[in-house]
Structure formats: structure tokens, C-alpha cells
Amino acid sequence: MKEEICPECGAVLTEGKTCRDYLDTMIMWDFQDFLGVGQIHHLTVLCYGLQHPATYSQKGLEDAKDFLREFVHEKNSFEEHDKRNRERLSSNVRDWKIIGTPEDHGSYAAMPHWTIRTPDVAMPGLEGYPERVIAWAQSIYNEIQ
Numbered sequence: 001m002k003e004e005i006c007p008e009c010g011a012v013l014t015e016g017k018t019c020r021d022y023l024d025t026m027i028m029w030d031f032q033d034f035l036g037v038g039q040i041h042h043l044t045v046l047c048y049g050l051q052h053p054a055t056y057s058q059k060g061l062e063d064a065k066d067f068l069r070e071f072v073h074e075k076n077s078f079e080e081h082d083k084r085n086r087e088r089l090s091s092n093v094r095d096w097k098i099i100g101t102p103e104d105h106g107s108y109a110a111m112p113h114w115t116i117r118t119p120d121v122a123m124p125g126l127e128g129y130p131e132r133v134i135a136w137a138q139s140i141y142n143e144i145q
């Protein structure tokens, strides 16, 4: 089987899939809300973005790191987290953009050595997915400190 390496996070990719394809699968689970996994959605997107920093602007990446720190360190509930996120990211109060462009995108001085990457979370399937996302968030937190 032909293997490729994701240029952004270093994941080993097989079957011609990209990390983005795996993210799309997880987003589909989130929106179907099987077993109540929909609440994990923001964290999934956050973890993906932190490992693919060019999806964010520089400022967006810094904000994403704060958001992860709050989630992991302060153990905020999803409800609190969602509410604060909505307040913070509402376009009425935000005068900077989150989405990366070729001119302004996030990056790390050195790529952190990720221990859990997008395919690791998605490939085992829906069962155990929320637990894997929480472990993913914790691992990213540990690696970007």
C-alpha cells in the first residue's frame, strides 16, 4: 500500500486519504450526533487546526492555543466552553480573522512531535471517538507547552 506523510502534521496516510478527509468523517459523526458525540465537535476542529496550523491566521492559532489550554487545564464544561467561544469568536467583537491565508497563516517554530494525529482518532471508527478526541486534546496540550 502506498503511504504518504501529511506535510503539516506528519501523519502517515494510506489509501490516498488526507487528514482533511478524516476530519470530514469526524464532522459527519458530529452532525449526525450519534451517541451524543456532537458536543465534541468544537474540540475535534480545534485539535485538527492546531496540528494543521496554516488553517489559522497567526492570531487565530494563538487564540486556538488559549482555547485548548482553557479546555484541558481549567476543565471547562462543553457548555461553558461553547458559550465563551461564541462570545469570543462572534464576528461582532472580533476585528481579526481566524482563517489562514497564504500571507497570514499560523506555524510553529519547530513542528511539535505529535503522538496522536487525525487518522489515529478517526480510523478506529465511531466507537470510543469522544474519548479519543479528549486524549488527542490532552496530548496536543502537553506537546505545545
Ligand SMILES: [Zn+2]
Binding pocket: 006, 007, 008, 009, 010, 011, 019, 051, 052, 118
Ligand atoms: Zn495532517
